Amino acid sequence: MTPFVDIAFLILSFFMLATKFKPPEPVEITTPNSVSSEPLPENDAVMITIDKNDKVYFSIFSEKDPGVFDQIIKDLNTQKNLNLTNQEMVNFRKTASVGVPFSSLKSLLGVAPDDQKNVNQPGIPVMDSATNELVWWISEAQSAFSGKALRYLIKGDAKSKYPTFEAVVSALKRNDQFKYNLVTAPEDVPANSALDVFNRTQPADAKK
Amino acid sequence: MASIDTGGGDSGHKKGPGVKKAKKLSTRVDMTPMVDLGFLLITFFIFTTTMSSPTTMDLNMPKDTNKDEELNKTKESGALTVLLGKGDQVYYYEGQLLPDASNFKQTTFKGIRDEIISKKKSVISAYRTDADCEAKAREKGRPVSDCAEQDFVVVIKPDKEATYKNTVDILDEMTINRVKRFAMVKILDVEQQLINVTEANAGIK
Numbered sequence: 344m345t346p347f348v349d350i351a352f353l354i355l356s357f358f359m360l361a362t363k364f365k366p367p368e369p370v371e372i373t374t375p376n377s378v379s380s381e382p383l384p385e386n387d388a389v390m391i392t393i394d395k396n397d398k399v400y401f402s403i404f405s406e407k408d409p410g411v412f413d414q415i416i417k418d419l420n421t422q423k424n425l426n427l428t429n430q431e432m433v434n435f436r437k438t439a440s441v442g443v444p445f446s447s448l449k450s451l452l453g454v455a456p457d458d459q460k461n462v463n464q465p466g467i468p469v470m471d472s473a474t475n476e477l478v479w480w481i482s483e484a485q486s487a488f489s490g491k492a493l494r495y496l497i498k499g500d501a502k503s504k505y506p507t508f509e510a511v512v513s514a515l516k517r518n519d520q521f522k523y524n525l526v527t528a529p530e531d532v533p534a535n536s537a538l539d540v541f542n543r544t545q546p547a548d549a550k551k
Numbered sequence: 552m553a554s555i556d557t558g559g560g561d562s563g564h565k566k567g568p569g570v571k572k573a574k575k576l577s578t579r580v581d582m583t584p585m586v587d588l589g590f591l592l593i594t595f596f597i598f599t600t601t602m603s604s605p606t607t608m609d610l611n612m613p614k615d616t617n618k619d620e621e622l623n624k625t626k627e628s629g630a631l632t633v634l635l636g637k638g639d640q641v642y643y644y645e646g647q648l649l650p651d652a653s654n655f656k657q658t659t660f661k662g663i664r665d666e667i668i669s670k671k672k673s674v675i676s677a678y679r680t681d682a683d684c685e686a687k688a689r690e691k692g693r694p695v696s697d698c699a700e701q702d703f704v705v706v707i708k709p710d711k712e713a714t715y716k717n718t719v720d721i722l723d724e725m726t727i728n729r730v731k732r733f734a735m736v737k738i739l740d741v742e743q744q745l746i747n748v749t750e751a752n753a754g755i756k
Contacts, residue, residue, distance in 0.1 A: 358596030524607035529606045
């Protein structure tokens with residue numbers, strides 16, 4: 344029995360070290376698969392999430408510099424006349440993601456960050472180009488991150504429809520951003536496809 | 552059971568007659584609860600751990616422009632237009648869409664790969680040496696063989712009912728088949744109507 348227990352504890356320590364807890368997500372997203380193997384950037388990035396009901400959420404990754412959050416919310420507060428209180432602006436730092444139009448931003452930030460997951464968020468309006476509020480969010484993030492390499496992550500649910508994705512891309516395009524990273528789950532390269540043959544014949548350093 | 556053997560009990564010292572052995576308390580520790588807890592934690596970590604971390608796929612979009620000189624020109628012979636419809640259906644045609652739509656075909660995501668491969672092959676076999684392009688390729692240190700497929704362009708047009716998964720899948724197909732030139736373009740009304748008619752006929756929901 345002793346070796347058995349030894350192995351069990353070995354496995355236990357492996358899982359304890361290997362586990363990485365997921366950050367809180369507003370909604371469950373099933374990402375599609377792709378053959379690309381580039382890891383996800385986790386800092387200095389903006390993530391635009393599209394859930395399966397085509398709702399759009401906006402979140403900011405900036406672990407090193409929380410000042411970015413303050414700057415974005417302050418700028419939006421003055422430009423959009425949101426009348427946010429100081430407490431509401433502090434709450435924005437801990438807000439996992441925003442999925443409300445500007446008109447309801449005050450009521451979302453009025454809720455404590457831990458309870459925000461219970462708030463029903465209708466999604467940021469994007470479909471109409473005249474009221475595409477995502478354009479504002481992106482331009483604010485751009486100015487707050489100025490000087491740093493900001494990455495744009497688009498995390499779409501496999502079931503979301505193409506027009507929403509197109510609207511998100513057009514919001515990015517209107518801010519003159521043309522490079523995005525689509526979040527996907529890894530998948531094997533099909534055997535004997537052109538990419539597979541290329542990967543096998545080319546030396547690793549030539550792939551870039 | 553797993554337990555620490557402290558070597559208590561008979562330690563081998565012979566005491567003389569009449570010397571009473573001091574009663575020793577057992578130092579054996581019952582390890583069962585600890586092992587129980589260990590397995591509980593194993594199950595917990597096995598269920599919560601996520602092994603495959605998400606990856607990202609690069610996507611570069613061109614700037615919207617109406618200036619003629621900034622637009623990329625495509626040779627009709629090298630173009631393959633792929634339309635994405637609802638129910639994971641794929642429609643495609645080569646070159647221009649004929650007025651009677653006779654070259655408008657239907658397939659699935661499994662079939663489109665073969666179409667892309669065969670179109671790429673036919674474009675490469677129709678290639679006549681382009682000295683300008685090959686000179687440029689040599690200058691930049693790229694393989695000359697890239698010139699053979701320079702005319703091959705895949706035009707991707709997802710319709711309103713196509714899902715995000717379909718879009719990622721077709722972009723992935725571009726990576727898998729090493730298609731260097733592809734574009735995402737808004738679907739035309741004619742094409743949307745053709746898809747609608749085909750879907751109605753085939754009963755795709």
